[in-house]
Amino acid sequence: MILSALVYPEYYGLPLPITAVAVYTSAIASVIIFLVALRGKVKPYGVGIWGFLLSLLRGYRRWPGYIYDIALHRRLLRTRGRHGVGHALMIYGLILSFIGTMLVALNQYLGIIFGYRPYSGQLFLDYSFVMDLTSWILFVGSAVGALSLLSRLKNYRLNEAASYLIYLLGFMFLSVSGAVIEDYRVYALGLTGYLGYFPNAELLGRISLSTQAYVAIYYLHFLTAFALIAIMPYTEVAHSYLNLLNYSTRERASGELSKPFDLKSVMQSGNYEVKVGLKSYKDLDWAGALNPQACVGCNRCEEVCPATAAGRELSPTRLALKLKRGISSLSDDLFQTISEEEIWGCTTCGACMHACPVYVRHVDYIVDFRRSLTFGMKLDSKKSGLLMNLNQYGNSVGIQNQGRNAWITNEFGVPRASESSGFKYLLWVGCMNSFDERAKGSVRSFLELLKDSGELGEYAILGDEETDCGDPARRLGEESLFQNFALNNIELFKKYNVKNIVVMCPHGYNTFKNEYKDIDKWMEGVNVYHYAEIIDRLVKEGRVSVEKTNEAVTIHDPCYLARHNSVVNPQRELINAAARLVEPERHGRDTFCCGAGGANYWYEVNEKSRISHIRAKQLYDTGAGKAITLCPFCNAMLNDASTVALNGKLEVIDIASYLAMSRKKGSDIIGQPK
Amino acid sequence: MYVALNILVFLKAIPEDVKEDPRTHGPTVEGVKLKMDDISRNAVEEAIRLKEKHGGRATGITFGSDAATLVMKEALAMGLDEGVLIKGYAGNNPSLTASVLAERVSRMQWDLLMFGFSSADSYTAQVPPMVSYMLKRPLIGNAVSLRVEGKTVKGVSSYEDYNVAYEAEMPAVISVAQEINTPRIPTLLQIMAASKKPLSVEQAQAQSARTLQVLGHTFPMSQRKRIIFEDTNKGVEEVAAVLRQVLGK
Numbered sequence: 032m033i034l035s036a037l038v039y040p041e042y043y044g045l046p047l048p049i050t051a052v053a054v055y056t057s058a059i060a061s062v063i064i065f066l067v068a069l070r071g072k073v074k075p076y077g078v079g080i081w082g083f084l085l086s087l088l089r090g091y092r093r094w095p096g097y098i099y100d101i102a103l104h105r106r107l108l109r110t111r112g113r114h115g116v117g118h119a120l121m122i123y124g125l126i127l128s129f130i131g132t133m134l135v136a137l138n139q140y141l142g143i144i145f146g147y148r149p150y151s152g153q154l155f156l157d158y159s160f161v162m163d164l165t166s167w168i169l170f171v172g173s174a175v176g177a178l179s180l181l182s183r184l185k186n187y188r189l190n191e192a193a194s195y196l197i198y199l200l201g202f203m204f205l206s207v208s209g210a211v212i213e214d215y216r217v218y219a220l221g222l223t224g225y226l227g228y229f230p231n232a233e234l235l236g237r238i239s240l241s242t243q244a245y246v247a248i249y250y251l252h253f254l255t256a257f258a259l260i261a262i263m264p265y266t267e268v269a270h271s272y273l274n275l276l277n278y279s280t281r282e283r284a285s286g287e288l289s290k291p292f293d294l295k296s297v298m299q300s301g302n303y304e305v306k307v308g309l310k311s312y313k314d315l316d317w318a319g320a321l322n323p324q325a326c327v328g329c330n331r332c333e334e335v336c337p338a339t340a341a342g343r344e345l346s347p348t349r350l351a352l353k354l355k356r357g358i359s360s361l362s363d364d365l366f367q368t369i370s371e372e373e374i375w376g377c378t379t380c381g382a383c384m385h386a387c388p389v390y391v392r393h394v395d396y397i398v399d400f401r402r403s404l405t406f407g408m409k410l411d412s413k414k415s416g417l418l419m420n421l422n423q424y425g426n427s428v429g430i431q432n433q434g435r436n437a438w439i440t441n442e443f444g445v446p447r448a449s450e451s452s453g454f455k456y457l458l459w460v461g462c463m464n465s466f467d468e469r470a471k472g473s474v475r476s477f478l479e480l481l482k483d484s485g486e487l488g489e490y491a492i493l494g495d496e497e498t499d500c501g502d503p504a505r506r507l508g509e510e511s512l513f514q515n516f517a518l519n520n521i522e523l524f525k526k527y528n529v530k531n532i533v534v535m536c537p538h539g540y541n542t543f544k545n546e547y548k549d550i551d552k553w554m555e556g557v558n559v560y561h562y563a564e565i566i567d568r569l570v571k572e573g574r575v576s577v578e579k580t581n582e583a584v585t586i587h588d589p590c591y592l593a594r595h596n597s598v599v600n601p602q603r604e605l606i607n608a609a610a611r612l613v614e615p616e617r618h619g620r621d622t623f624c625c626g627a628g629g630a631n632y633w634y635e636v637n638e639k640s641r642i643s644h645i646r647a648k649q650l651y652d653t654g655a656g657k658a659i660t661l662c663p664f665c666n667a668m669l670n671d672a673s674t675v676a677l678n679g680k681l682e683v684i685d686i687a688s689y690l691a692m693s694r695k696k697g698s699d700i701i702g703q704p705k
Numbered sequence: 706m707y708v709a710l711n712i713l714v715f716l717k718a719i720p721e722d723v724k725e726d727p728r729t730h731g732p733t734v735e736g737v738k739l740k741m742d743d744i745s746r747n748a749v750e751e752a753i754r755l756k757e758k759h760g761g762r763a764t765g766i767t768f769g770s771d772a773a774t775l776v777m778k779e780a781l782a783m784g785l786d787e788g789v790l791i792k793g794y795a796g797n798n799p800s801l802t803a804s805v806l807a808e809r810v811s812r813m814q815w816d817l818l819m820f821g822f823s824s825a826d827s828y829t830a831q832v833p834p835m836v837s838y839m840l841k842r843p844l845i846g847n848a849v850s851l852r853v854e855g856k857t858v859k860g861v862s863s864y865e866d867y868n869v870a871y872e873a874e875m876p877a878v879i880s881v882a883q884e885i886n887t888p889r890i891p892t893l894l895q896i897m898a899a900s901k902k903p904l905s906v907e908q909a910q911a912q913s914a915r916t917l918q919v920l921g922h923t924f925p926m927s928q929r930k931r932i933i934f935e936d937t938n939k940g941v942e943e944v945a946a947v948l949r950q951v952l953g954k
């Protein structure tokens with residue numbers, strides 16, 4: 032046979048035109064059924080089919096990121112890699128099949144309209160070869176998927192497990208039936224001279240198939256494919272488009288919480304009847320109601336969760352599944368299945384959200400639940416105590432705020448903003464750093480470094496005017512108190528015409544950088560720095576010179592710096608300049624929480640082991656005797672953990688203190704309390 | 706059977722802290738912000754819980770100055786239905802306070818009259834028993850639990866080493882202990898919203914009361930050793946060493 036005469040044999044051996052009509056009718060029907068089903072699914076949350084589709088389209092700027100994620104299966108391979116590989120094969124298999132199907136359709140239309148059939152000759156042979164491989168890819172991927180499904184069967188209800196299984200078996204059927212159809216055609220058409228391009232036909236040999244059986248298999252093949260499209264909204268496989276919705280609509284940074292009301296407008300209008308918090312599915316906007324419904328119970332979030340690791344009641348996987356089921360059954364009281372203990376067990380570290388392959392935003396829901404508990408005045412004495420301290424003293428430690436930073440002015444001559452004749456950087460010291468003796472040591476070290484570099488004169492502090500940044504209040508669910516702090520602080524920043532804020536705590540850093548601009552757009556013009564970024568610059572500019580030793584040192588990255596804000600390089604550059612960096616397994620954006628975040632520092636949760644002890648052990652196991660922290664809370668938690676659980680064998684040092692000790696020319700140890 | 710209750714609860718606004726007067730070096734509360742007295746908070750909480758259980762109304766009453774308005778709003782935000790601010794408070798004077806309050810409530814309908822057993826600023830614990838005496842109504846003092854059954858209130862009073870269970874016909878006067886509950890904390894938004902609740906402000910009726918004269922304030926004499934441990938790394942050992950030395954071991 033001449034190569035150019037080879038054309039894809041559309042409808043070969045099938046009754047025409049009835050088959051063509053059947054194929055197109057069922058294709059159109061599947062799309063219609065899909066859309067109707069989708070409409071039924073999203074309607075209870077107050078969105079129509081067009082609103083839904085438009086949101087996907089409006090997020091087009093995010094698609095490249097999404098496609099990149101899916102193409103590399105980044106999130107699926109990072110944890111639970113074996114399961115991820117199965118899923119990747121399945122998706123690649125489906126994409127290749129889709130391309131094959133499109134080629135066939137294109138071939139047909141171009142043929143009818145222009146008499147031109149591109150899917151012929153060498154292209155036909157080549158892509159046939161690809162399709163043969165595709166059968167295998169899809170089959171193996173689905174088989175691995177079925178095994179993964181079995182391994183975590185306890186996550187699913189019967190109907191959920193069944194719906195996954197229908198797809199997995201469906202895909203396997205499609206690969207096998209596709210191969211059989213091809214086999215029949217190859218031998219019937221006498222293409223045996225090209226068997227090298229049809230490895231499956233070669234492998235299967237000539238299957239003896241009656242014409243009727245061939246027709247039946249062909250019909251089953253396309254009917255299965257279209258049926259799988261049609262029923263998707265009713266099944267767990269809806270995650271395949273809900274994940275795109277989640278990706279397209281996720282505008283906030285992961286460290287930024289939602290703003291349920293605007294305190295300033297509420298005060299101006301005098302209408303205080305605002306809805307805060309989450310209890311019923313009705314409290315969610317439609318995208319919020321659909322977000323957790325993408326959850327596939329894959330356990331990735333649970334595997335990285337410090338709360339689960341410590342044996343707290345919270346598992347983000349179970350939480351996401353309960354949310355999904357509660358919302359989809361239109362529950363008016365989600366607390367029926369979700370307990371307060373779970374809600375308070377979270378440190379808002381964000382590991383779950385970064386691991387989730389379908390972009391569920393666990394922390395949004397957890398904080399929204401907290402809001403409803405806090406606004407329902409259902410806090411225990413520890414949590415109430417934090418709110419009282421914040422209310423009464425204007426700081427989270429509950430110490431008279433007056434004179435909180437006087438020592439900085441006394442010891443280093445840093446002026447208060449109110450008395451400064453002009454400053455470039457406002458140093459936000461932070462609650463812990465202002466009052467706690469150990470934390471003050473880090474501040475002293477940082478100021479020493481600034482003094483050395485000659486930049487200290489560019490700094491000012493707020494002094495008595497510094498209060499709380501609002502992070503603990505917000506993460507405890509007291510949104511109005513958070514916004515009140517934010518409004519007051521922004522007022523001060525404006526008064527002193529602040530352009531740059533250097534924050535000595537990642538929590539303030541995150542809230543100033545990501546959350547304040549949502550309170551007042553003016554904050555968009557303010558640069559916010561973590562102090563490690565400043566030290567890094569000083570070292571790079573040669574204003575502080577450090578001596579490199581061979582000491583093994585590890586870094587504990589704070590969640591609110593590394594994960595939520597992707598600041599991972601400055602600390603590494605600094606430690607590499609001064610010592611030999613040894614990384615723990617969980618580092619950088621994948622860091623493991625110290626246990627203090629999300630206001631956890633101020634209250635107790637039932638647990639089997641302490642999150643801080645687990646983390647201290649991980650750091651100790653690197654073999655480095657020293658762990659560098661970049662947050663006063665991490666520092667306190669890990670230092671305690673080392674004392675209690677490791678006999679103090681892990682030395683926990685703040686980055687500024689370590690750098691101050693590493694300075695060249697016989698600098699003595701400064702900053703650390705004597 | 707639950708009968709709707711009419712509850713009055715007294716709450717006190719007290720200074721957040723005591724400052725050192727830069728001139729006299731004595732203690733002063735001038736210019737210090739006010740907060741709700743800690744045990745008043747428990748009384749308010751208990752009043753609201755009883756109201757939530759039995760139905761009825763809970764009204765807050767405070768004897769203070771304009772500065773106490775915010776504290777009253779906080780109590781309203783916790784769940785009181787209305788507030789009465791009686792102005793004319795001029796410093797700590799239990800018998801005067803008691804007679805002002807007794808006169809005021811004698812013009813009102815109520816089943817329970819509730820107090821914190823003592824306020825955290827002066828700690829006299831005298832007002833509840835004085836009011837009880839003036840109104841000739843029974844007092845259950847320092848209550849750690851309360852229950853209302855029909856027209857009777859039952860309460861357990863806590864003494865140092867033992868508890869006593871009492872019951873009294875209502876109307877009755879109650880003072881609660883801090884252990885009785887964990888008070889709820891309203892959010893800032895709820896405190897703001899409480900401005901919509903009725904709050905009446907009035908002047909205290911002049912009362913003659915035998916009064917104590919306050920002669921002056923001083924800081925307590927401190928016998929402390931004033932040892933400061935700065936290195937938190939060595940803290941425990943250092944403290945232990947000093948303790949051992951002091952205890953002579």
Ligand code: SF4
Binds near residue numbers: 347378382383
């Ligand atoms: S934010 Fe952290 S602690 Fe909270 S559920 Fe997610 S992983 Fe667990």
Ligand code: SF4
Binds near residue numbers: 348
């Ligand atoms: S929330 Fe995301 S990571 Fe967690 S189980 Fe569901 S799909 Fe997996």
